[in-house]
Amino acid sequence: MQGPIVSFHPMIDADRHILLVSRRALDRADRLAVAGAAAVILPQTPRPDVYELVAGLGKPHFPRAGVALSLDGKVGNLRLLTALGLPHPASVAFAEVAAAVAAWRAGRPDVLALGRPVVVKGAGGGMGQNVFLVNDPDELSALTPQVQTHSLHGPRGLVLQRFIDGGGADLRVVLLGLRHEAYWRVAPSGQWRSNLSQGGQTLRDRRSADMAQGVALARRLQRAAGLDMAGVDVLIPPGGQPLLLEINFYFGRGGLGGTASFLELYLAAVGRWLAALGLDPGRARLCADD
Known part of the structure; x- marks a missing residue:
């Protein structure tokens, strides 16, 4: 060549x-x-x-x-995972907070099926700063000024997602071409967000069988979407099957030892x-x- x-x-x-x-x-x-x-x-x-x-x-x-520049962000992630038929928590996307509030108040079946509480994810942002837990449409409406619906390289909007207890931890799988790095992110006591920027801690020696399942699912995503580099978040409920939460194309390096x-x-x-x-x-x- x-x-x-x-x-x-x-x-x-x-x-x-x-x-x-x-x-x-x-x-x-x-x-x-x-x-x-x-x-x-x-x-x-x-x-x-x-x-x-x-x-x-x-x-x-x-x-x-190509995927990073077209389907980045929470709404883009949901479109990708749905199109690929890969397992993820039940989710509903909306263009604006007001539309999500109206659908919830109107008792739309797909929103009610999410249960309570509901995880709210604005399309943009990162490090867990644009993710919220709400119990009713009034709480969601009050978040309107805080939810960032713009995404730099993906569709705008927000996602309402079923809250699934992952035992206070999720798995970050960093895809690096043919290899990967994987570690657990463990939420602080009494908290539900495990992002390192939100006080989460990293663990590598934990639930090795679950980790293998999570890595295998991240690899399925990699092959299906043609990804070379991404930080994939996987939720593995105790005794349950792994679910894809997010695909981060620009991710923190703390869990990898720094820049x-x-x-x-x-x-x-x-x-x-x-x-x-x-x-x-x-x-x-x-x-x-x-």
């Missing part, structure tokens, strides 16, 4: 390293570089114009980000991908610190 390896990732160098600082527009030199590339390394969530250029020219690239450790994992995934293409993994490397 002829041509240079081109990297748009700010922290991964290659034969040609293109930095799009200050949101500068793509220029002719960028387009010629991609056109002549043997392979292209992308950021975790690339700019849409960069992805359109690389994919449009049919260049091998890592990670594949430096994550970049090493990212580079390793890139190396495996390059090797599969018949290219020398050594042609990609982390940028040296200044």
Whole structure:
């Protein structure tokens, strides 16, 4: 396979390293570089114009980000999981909070079937900050100013989801090409959100059989959706079957040991991908610190 390896990732160098600082527009030199590339390394969530250029020219690239740039966010996740027929908690999507409130007050069967309490997830946001637990439509209505319904790379709106007790923990499976990292996120005592930013703790040595099931489900999602890199949240109720909760295309690195450790994992995934293409993994490397 002829041509240079081109990297748009700010922290991964290659034969040609293109930095799009200050949101500068793509220029002719960028387009010629991609056109002549043997392979292209992308950021975790690339700019849409960069992805359109690389994919449009049919260049091998890592990670594949088509799903991340079209079905990101809680509403997009629900559409994807429903379309793929993968197990997830019963959920109903709405374009606006007012529409969800009206449906609940009107006794719409699909909303009532969710039971109480209901998990409310705005389309955008992260780290558990746009997720709420409510018991009735009045509580939901009061959250109108707080629910973020905009999603940068996915459909807007919100999701009402059945609350399922996962025993105070869920499983985060970080997909890194052909490999993965998995760990439990355990909620603080008396809390229901297990996000690390909400005080959750990580555990790796726990419920190993359940962890294997959760990883297997995340891998099913990866194959079905064509994902290379994502943080997949899986809920495994005690004695129950695993359910997909969310797909995070830009996720926290705390459970992986921080940014430096994550970049090493990212580079390793890139190396495996390059090797599969018949290219020398050594042609990609982390940028040296200044």
